[in-house]
Amino acid sequence: MPSIDIVRLDENPHETVSGIRNDTTSRGVDLDGAAITATYADGSTEILTWRALDPYTFGGATGTNIDMSFGFDWHDLSTTKLLKSLQIDLQPASSVFDTNLDSDDHPVGNSTPSSLSGYPFRLAPEYEEITGNLTVTYSGIVNLTGSPAVGDLYTTMVIDFSRLAAGGLVGDLRWNSDIDTMRDAGDLVPSPVTCFVRGTLITTDCGDVPIENLKSGCKVLTQDNGFQELVLTMSRIIGANELRKNAKLYPIRITAGALGSGLPKRDLVVSRQHRMAVKSDIVRRMFGSATALVAAIRLTELPGVHVENAVESVEYFHLVFKRHEVIFAEGAPTESFLMNFETQKTLSKAQREEFVSLFPEVREIGSSGTPAHTIPSRMLQKELVRRHMKNEKDLLSL
Secondary structure, three states: OOEEEEEEOOOOOEEEOOOEOOOOOOOHHHHOOOEEEEEEOOOOEEEEEOEEOOOOOOEEEEOOOEEEEEOOOOEEEEEEEEEEEEEEEOHHHOEEEEOOOOOOOOOOOOOOOOOOOOOOOEEOHHHOOOOEEEEEEEEEEEEEOOOOOOOOEEEEEEEEOOOEOOOOEEEEEEEEOOEEEEOOOOOOEEOOOOOEEOOOEEEEOOEEEEHHHOOOOOEEEEOOOOEEEOOEEEEEEEOHHHHHHOHHHOOEEEOOOOOEOOEOOOOEEEOOOOEEEEEOHHHHHHHOOOEEEEEHHHHHHOOOEEEOOOOOOEEEEEEEOOOOOEEEEOOEEEEOOOOOHHHHOOOOHHHHHHHHHHOHHHHOOOOOOOOOOEOOOHHHHHHHHHHHHHOOOOOEOO
């Protein structure tokens, strides 16, 4: 049997308010709407949608070269073309992979409340003669509102077949992977993404302009590509009720000068997942480049950076360019909206329609976008901040 490497990433965080239903056993019909991406050794792909095949038990997805089905036990896969990798995204089906054997009353807290016990990917015994290596990577880490993400629940699983003896998979395969379905449909959303608040001053060719006054066509100064035309602005007001229900919607305040070099010039208020540019020798030593992007919530270990939890409401703004850029807010380098399939899930239907009309390339599931600079994992971001504090080094010191 091939060796199986299980990788769990803390990327693309998601959150659920109500958690998993009491009957945590999910059947194939519960995965209706899940997104399947098959990538073949010749570079071609098939993008499929999982559908229920009967009212009670079975579901599946069928393409030109691939057929999948699942009832309540083993997943069945058949491919007539050499398959390099298979991605299964359960978020559209309001379901998750539960990869941890610990139950939700585990004393160490290694299981998300309401999730009970689970297990990672495993092959059926009859495939023990396959040689090579499989890598199964989980991403889209999930937490229950009010509890941290502990690393057992994920929205997405990618099976990499490229290190099998044949260079991929062709023929049949059976496996099992524990899947749970949320109590409420639609209650599994990405954590808030990159946003500025009303009143933030953005550097443009006309000077510093309040973000709410920016329009499509405005030329905004970028760190790497001069002045770039703003393609789209989007905004959303988060009221008191939403803030009370989800504390992760409260913004982060970065006080004037907290990042070093006198930046930001004034207090800068952003969403918790909004990433700031960090430029220092420590970044260069850790990642081989001068700049890394770090989420604002990771900076709250620093003096002068804290969660702004006294606001009654907040209006968040997205700034969208043709590509991901580092721009200047209150003089500090920070990111624009990183457009990809995952961030689209945080938008309203109307915003999504406008977004994909301007950027048709992100209609394809799996479009990842290209970050302007390195975005370390959550743990490496925390380590980066820790090293700056230990060495008493400003985040902006180059």
